[in-house]
Amino acid sequence: MGVKIRKLRGKWYLVIDYRGKRKTRVIGSDRKIAEEVRREVEAKLALGDFGILDPRESPTFGMYAERWLKCYVEVERKGSTLRSYEQLLRLHVTPRFGQKRLSDIKREEIKAFLGELSRKTKTVNEETISRFSRNTLRLIVGALRSVLSAAVEDGLMENNPALKVGRFAKTERPAHQASAMTRQEAEVFLAAIEDLWPEWYPFFLTALRAGLRKGELIALKWGDIQFGKDENDSNRFILVQRNYSLGQFTTPKSHRTRRVDLSRQLRMVLLQLRDKRLLDAFLGGKTSISDELVFPSQVGTPIKPDNIAVRYMQPALEAAGLRRFRFHDLRHTFGSLLIQGGASLTYVKEQMGHSSIQITVDTYGHLIPGADIKWIDRLDDQTTPQQSANQTQTGDAESERESMEVVEKFWLPPRDSNPDMLIQSQLS
Numbered sequence: 001m002g003v004k005i006r007k008l009r010g011k012w013y014l015v016i017d018y019r020g021k022r023k024t025r026v027i028g029s030d031r032k033i034a035e036e037v038r039r040e041v042e043a044k045l046a047l048g049d050f051g052i053l054d055p056r057e058s059p060t061f062g063m064y065a066e067r068w069l070k071c072y073v074e075v076e077r078k079g080s081t082l083r084s085y086e087q088l089l090r091l092h093v094t095p096r097f098g099q100k101r102l103s104d105i106k107r108e109e110i111k112a113f114l115g116e117l118s119r120k121t122k123t124v125n126e127e128t129i130s131r132f133s134r135n136t137l138r139l140i141v142g143a144l145r146s147v148l149s150a151a152v153e154d155g156l157m158e159n160n161p162a163l164k165v166g167r168f169a170k171t172e173r174p175a176h177q178a179s180a181m182t183r184q185e186a187e188v189f190l191a192a193i194e195d196l197w198p199e200w201y202p203f204f205l206t207a208l209r210a211g212l213r214k215g216e217l218i219a220l221k222w223g224d225i226q227f228g229k230d231e232n233d234s235n236r237f238i239l240v241q242r243n244y245s246l247g248q249f250t251t252p253k254s255h256r257t258r259r260v261d262l263s264r265q266l267r268m269v270l271l272q273l274r275d276k277r278l279l280d281a282f283l284g285g286k287t288s289i290s291d292e293l294v295f296p297s298q299v300g301t302p303i304k305p306d307n308i309a310v311r312y313m314q315p316a317l318e319a320a321g322l323r324r325f326r327f328h329d330l331r332h333t334f335g336s337l338l339i340q341g342g343a344s345l346t347y348v349k350e351q352m353g354h355s356s357i358q359i360t361v362d363t364y365g366h367l368i369p370g371a372d373i374k375w376i377d378r379l380d381d382q383t384t385p386q387q388s389a390n391q392t393q394t395g396d397a398e399s400e401r402e403s404m405e406v407v408e409k410f411w412l413p414p415r416d417s418n419p420d421m422l423i424q425s426q427l428s
Contacts, residue, residue: 003042005034011155014038028154032071061105062098064156065089065147072150080245088143092117097144102151107161114141114165141165179329180336181208185322192320193312200312202273203295204330209266210238211334211352214327216252218303219244222274223290227267236262240353244302258353270294332363339364 002017005027012034016023027034069089073082096113097105117140120131132140145162152160181189186208194201207217219242228236241257243250252258262270273294281289297303309327317325331352338348349360 003038005038026155030154061100062094068147068150078250085143088140092140093144102157110162110165180332188320192316196316197312202269207330209263210260211331214305215243215245216240219249220294231264236267254355260351335364
């Protein structure tokens with residue numbers, strides 16, 4: 001008697017030898033799951049359970065989701081993604097499907113589950129609104145769909161019942177629209193920051209002039225900045241290669257490093273800040289600050305992301321008499337002002353680090369200069385005046401004579417100008 005696992009063509013198989021007979025069952029593409037199944041089968045055989053055992057018997061959703069988080073998300077995704085999936089599954093999905101076997105989960109149940117979530121409400125300021133926004137519903141279904149897709153890939157399910165569900169779910173809460181400051185609003189905001197907290201002026205200027213995400217700003221180091229020889233040197237940029245999320249440094253979004261050009265004003269402000277930091281470092285016995293954070297806390301540690309908007313940004317907006325903005329709207333302001341200034345969509349895509357130009361088009365395409373009704377009005381300018389009936393008839397007769405002359409000159413001399421002998425004989 002023996003239980004082994006073997007890999008064939010990318011799939012792991014469980015091989016059971018018992019009483020001269022061999023049973024082989026496919027487990028999936030995950031070796032860890034195959035090892036767990038092998039141990040379970042060995043334990044059952046040791047206890048005398050010699051019934052027909054189908055190792056492919058679908059595990060419960062809760063068991064498989066836990067394995068999926070540990071074996072895939074924890075290894076291949078960022079900590080923020082792991083935390084998001086874990087929270088969505090724990091709070092919403094597992095309570096509903098945790099005890100069901102994967103093979104027993106049906107599409108109708110998923111639709112009913114999503115419908116129940118979309119109908120839940122809560123009261124805010126004596127007003128009843130949907131408990132879950134459209135985006136939250138999308139994330140919940142996305143977490144469920146991801147687990148079931150992995151189960152299909154591992155051979156535990158034939159198809160994913162959660163594919164293309166969720167479009168029917170409606171919510172009265174409108175989707176949040178990206179909001180950007182005007183150029184004047186940005187300048188008023190920066191003036192308020194400089195007046196209230198001058199030490200934070202370089203931080204918010206970098207957000208508006210370079211479009212870095214909050215975590216990318218917090219993780220920025222002096223060695224990431226290329227100042228160039230002078231302000232006229234085009235070789236001046238910020239190399240965005242780091243992000244700060246959930247208390248640790250990671251790669252930027254989409255795991256892509258990007259280069260953001262450095263404006264003259266931002267270069268000057270950061271140079272002044274660098275010279276001050278260099279002087280402090282030299283007085284402390286250091287010779288370099290390239291590995292130090294550009295925007296550390298007062299004790300030299302990374303800034304706490306949640307404190308920035310509450311303690312500094314919102315009070316500055318109120319002092320400047322401006323409407324409310326999110327911190328991420330500073331990034332939208334960067335992209336919007338680039339587009340309005342005439343920058344190409346390709347350039348904006350590279351500067352902002354979008355994974356595809358479609359994201360840039362969807363977010364900023366409406367801001368492209370010239371995208372207005374004047375282009376439609378120009379269609380009218382190409383319409384020719386209506387001619388009279390006599391002019392039309394005369395023109396038609398002249399056109400007919402001209403076409404006949406062209407035919408005579410083109411088809412007859414030389415005779416072999418057209419290889420079709422039937423046409424030549426008819427014209428002759």
